[in-house]
Amino acid sequence: MTAMNMVQALNSALDGKMNEDPDILIFGEDVGYFGGVFRVTDKLQEKYGLTRCFDTPISEGGIVATAIGMGAYGLRPVVEIQFADYILPAFDQLVSEAARLRYRSNGDFWAPITVRVPYGGGIFGGQTHSQSPEALFAHVVGLKSVIPSNPYDAKGLLISAIEDDDPVIFFEPKRLYNGLFEGRPDDAVKPWKNHPLADVPEEIYRIPLGKARTVREGSDVTVLAYGTMVHVALSAIEECGIDAELIDLRSIVPLDIDAIVESVRRTGRCVIAHEASRYGGFGGELSALVQERCFYHLRAPIERVTGWDTPYPHAFEWDYFPGPQRVIDAMQRTQEV
Amino acid sequence: MKNRTELSLYVPEPSGRPGDEPDFSNVALQDAGEQRCPDTLTPEIELRDMPYGLIRVLDDEGKAVGPWTPDLPADHLLRGLDAMVRTRIFDDRMFRANRQGKTSFYMKSSGEEAIGAAQSLCLGERDMCFPTYRILSWLMARDYPMTALGNQIFSNAEDPLKGRQMPVLYSARDYGFYSISGNLGSRLGHAVGWAMASAYRHDDSIALGYVGEGTTAEGNVHEALTFAGVYRPPVILCVTNNQWAISSFSGIAGGNRTTFAAKALAYGIPGLRVDGNDFLAIHAATNWARERALGNKGATLIELVTYRASAHSSSDDPTRYRPKNEDKAWPLGDPIERLKQHLIVRGDMTEDDYRELYEDCEKRVRASIREAEAIGTLGQSKPSVKAMFEQVFKEPDWRQIEQRREVGY
Ligand SMILES: Cc1ncc(C[n+]2csc(CCOP(=O)(O)OP(=O)(O)O)c2C)c(N)n1
Numbered sequence: 107m108t109a110m111n112m113v114q115a116l117n118s119a120l121d122g123k124m125n126e127d128p129d130i131l132i133f134g135e136d137v138g139y140f141g142g143v144f145r146v147t148d149k150l151q152e153k154y155g156l157t158r159c160f161d162t163p164i165s166e167g168g169i170v171a172t173a174i175g176m177g178a179y180g181l182r183p184v185v186e187i188q189f190a191d192y193i194l195p196a197f198d199q200l201v202s203e204a205a206r207l208r209y210r211s212n213g214d215f216w217a218p219i220t221v222r223v224p225y226g227g228g229i230f231g232g233q234t235h236s237q238s239p240e241a242l243f244a245h246v247v248g249l250k251s252v253i254p255s256n257p258y259d260a261k262g263l264l265i266s267a268i269e270d271d272d273p274v275i276f277f278e279p280k281r282l283y284n285g286l287f288e289g290r291p292d293d294a295v296k297p298w299k300n301h302p303l304a305d306v307p308e309e310i311y312r313i314p315l316g317k318a319r320t321v322r323e324g325s326d327v328t329v330l331a332y333g334t335m336v337h338v339a340l341s342a343i344e345e346c347g348i349d350a351e352l353i354d355l356r357s358i359v360p361l362d363i364d365a366i367v368e369s370v371r372r373t374g375r376c377v378i379a380h381e382a383s384r385y386g387g388f389g390g391e392l393s394a395l396v397q398e399r400c401f402y403h404l405r406a407p408i409e410r411v412t413g414w415d416t417p418y419p420h421a422f423e424w425d426y427f428p429g430p431q432r433v434i435d436a437m438q439r440t441q442e443v
Numbered sequence: 444m445k446n447r448t449e450l451s452l453y454v455p456e457p458s459g460r461p462g463d464e465p466d467f468s469n470v471a472l473q474d475a476g477e478q479r480c481p482d483t484l485t486p487e488i489e490l491r492d493m494p495y496g497l498i499r500v501l502d503d504e505g506k507a508v509g510p511w512t513p514d515l516p517a518d519h520l521l522r523g524l525d526a527m528v529r530t531r532i533f534d535d536r537m538f539r540a541n542r543q544g545k546t547s548f549y550m551k552s553s554g555e556e557a558i559g560a561a562q563s564l565c566l567g568e569r570d571m572c573f574p575t576y577r578i579l580s581w582l583m584a585r586d587y588p589m590t591a592l593g594n595q596i597f598s599n600a601e602d603p604l605k606g607r608q609m610p611v612l613y614s615a616r617d618y619g620f621y622s623i624s625g626n627l628g629s630r631l632g633h634a635v636g637w638a639m640a641s642a643y644r645h646d647d648s649i650a651l652g653y654v655g656e657g658t659t660a661e662g663n664v665h666e667a668l669t670f671a672g673v674y675r676p677p678v679i680l681c682v683t684n685n686q687w688a689i690s691s692f693s694g695i696a697g698g699n700r701t702t703f704a705a706k707a708l709a710y711g712i713p714g715l716r717v718d719g720n721d722f723l724a725i726h727a728a729t730n731w732a733r734e735r736a737l738g739n740k741g742a743t744l745i746e747l748v749t750y751r752a753s754a755h756s757s758s759d760d761p762t763r764y765r766p767k768n769e770d771k772a773w774p775l776g777d778p779i780e781r782l783k784q785h786l787i788v789r790g791d792m793t794e795d796d797y798r799e800l801y802e803d804c805e806k807r808v809r810a811s812i813r814e815a816e817a818i819g820t821l822g823q824s825k826p827s828v829k830a831m832f833e834q835v836f837k838e839p840d841w842r843q844i845e846q847r848r849e850v851g852y
């Protein structure tokens with residue numbers, strides 16, 4: 107075990123898999139010599155050579171298209187899109203191609219690709235370095251969407267994503283890369299070092315896709331979250347004293363529906379938290395599922411804590427970001443009924 | 444099975460990395476004055492050699508030579524120089540302001556100031572440019588208030604974009620400056636559409652769009668070029684080839700197989716390759732393309748060969764991926780020094796005059812930034828949170844209204 111931040115844990119996953127499997131290729135903008143703008147692919151070119159970890163033209167559509175072609179041939183590409191905000195030029199490739207290649211060819215061809223994408227706010231990145239577009243992809247049948255919240259999960263989930271024979275979008279909460287963030291911008295940065303989930307084995311291990319993690323057990327309300335919001339929610343729970351159960355979904359496709367239903371049936375209340383804007387966000391899907399499956403157990407309306415229905419605004423980062431106070435307010439509303 | 448060798452994957456590499464000597468021998472140069480200057484209405488088919496040459500006017504001594512020499516009065520050149528110098532000083536000060544935590548982010552255009560300045564002064568008031576984040580000198584040349592730039596960069600209460608945009612992603616319609624987005628390449632098609640609209644209305648306004656050489660790889664860019672070739676709109680499409688795209692050298696965008704200007708050939712539009720550090724050459728080539736556009740002959744692609752002399756942005760450290768002192772070794776020099784030298788050679792300026800101009804620029808920049816700082820830097824002052832919910836649509840819908848109330852505005 108070594109204490110790793112999320113960047114190091116992801117790097118360790120890539121390194122371990124590249125070492126084991128020569129069919130794994132890594133490419134993307136600035137990932138080669140430079141090791142990525144967030145340093146996740148640091149030293150991989152040096153270690154595995156120019157043809158296994160290389161820079162690409164600035165063409166997200168081209169990156170994903172060539173990854174699909176390589177994957178169809180039999181390789182296992184792991185590509186980086188520099189920011190989730192810039193995945194949209196690749197949207198057609200992901201939606202019309204990666205997601206459906208297997209289905210439409212009856213298994214003749216498939217796309218065993220992993221698309222790594224730093225996402226989320228909290229870094230004063232304005233509208234084009236802060237977005238959380240997971241709902242757009244969750245809506246696409248045939249794509250998996252994984253979102254880790256800590257170094258240990260990041261490594262285990264990335265390894266599972268790489269080994270998965272279907273296309274996986276791996277959303278990395280960039281605000282958590284180098285330290286813990288609880289949605290309290292005035293607090294000093296908390297390094298990962300002392301966090302139990304920063305204890306990351308050097309060797310390969312897997313966390314299955316579609317298995318949620320119960321971060322905290324409780325009986326008053328179930329809080330569903332993923333990525334950065336897991337820590338925001340936990341901090342909110344600790345502050346307000348409500349005995350909430352917190353579930354880190356880890357992946358939204360596949361979704362651990364059993365864990366959600368079991369918990370909400372027990373607590374009778376549900377709060378859903380995500381950074382993305384509210385309308386049509388993934389919280390809407392979760393809310394519908396909970397209502398469909400737990401209706402007779404619900405004792406209060408389901409609450410959503412999300413970004414507002416505006417683009418992500420630069421100066422209003424902390425007015426937009428769904429911080430701990432908003433999670434507390436929502437949990438309290440569920441207790442009042 | 445003759446002439447076969449085992450296949451291997453090719454990945455291009457730059458001529459140097461940290462620790463290596465700078466080497467620009469792969470940049471195809473041509474001496475000032477050598478490139479021919481065809482008539483602006485020449486059919487495209489007769490222009491197909493142009494993308495491989497290099498239009499240059501200023502020679503090493505600062506003399507203007509050759510057929511592209513524009514006939515520009517001294518005050519035009521001085522205005523350009525003033526804009527370039529203010530851009531450089533403003534950039535340096537704002538970069539430092541970022542280091543002091545006064546702004547979240549900054550991007551300099553050092554080494555590339557001639558481009559926006561020359562083109563801004565060449566185009567008309569009603570023409571529209573579709574800029575990248577490295578075209579600040581366009582606004583400087585049109586005397587956009589520097590305090591307003593500062594307010595945007597600090598996201599303070601007077602920010603003309605109401606705190607919604609990251610620093611330097613300006614918008615200034617009245618100055619012929621289209622809204623910048625962080626997404627690369629996505630506005631080149633807007634420039635083409637703008638120009639198509641102008642043609643449709645039998646107007647006389649043209650559009651000018653920019654992308655970096657790295658960005659030429661985006662599908663958006665090729666879509667824009669296709670439309671520009673098909674509909675022959677009055678548009679000038681510029682590739683600012685500053686050799687680097689963050690840590691990726693221009694070869695990663697295909698730049699060591701051919702020139703970026705030569706991309707034009709496949710779309711059936713003229714491509715000009717221009718010394719991007721030569722104010723006069725930029726003006727001349729832009730004016731050529733403008734005349735051609737206004738002659739209803741359609742689009743031109745212009746590659747501006749330049750060098751990104753500083754870091755990609757305030758979040759970047761170029762010493763990690765490119766040779767030290769590359770900027771000093773750049774064969775096309777410093778655009779400010781070259782224009783200054785030209786004015787001196789022409790007899791329109793002395794070293795003392797330049798010093799005076801520089802000090803005056805410094806004074807104006809300093810005063811403007813002070814004024815913006817007095818309103819407030821990042822976090823000290825910001826527009827009303829109400830602004831977060833405005834301009835999503837022309838009229839807010841119930842979501843913005845409800846949510847605005849929820850936060851108490
Ligand atoms: C669609 C998209 N992909 C990636 C990025 C991240 N990014 C920002 S600037 C940049 C490099 C751009 O290089 P170039 O086009 O050469 O312009 P330069 O910065 O050199 O002026 C990259 C990759 C982005 N902003 N937008």
Ligand SMILES: [Mg+2]
Pocket residue numbers: 655656657683684685686687688689751
């Ligand atoms: Mg560039």
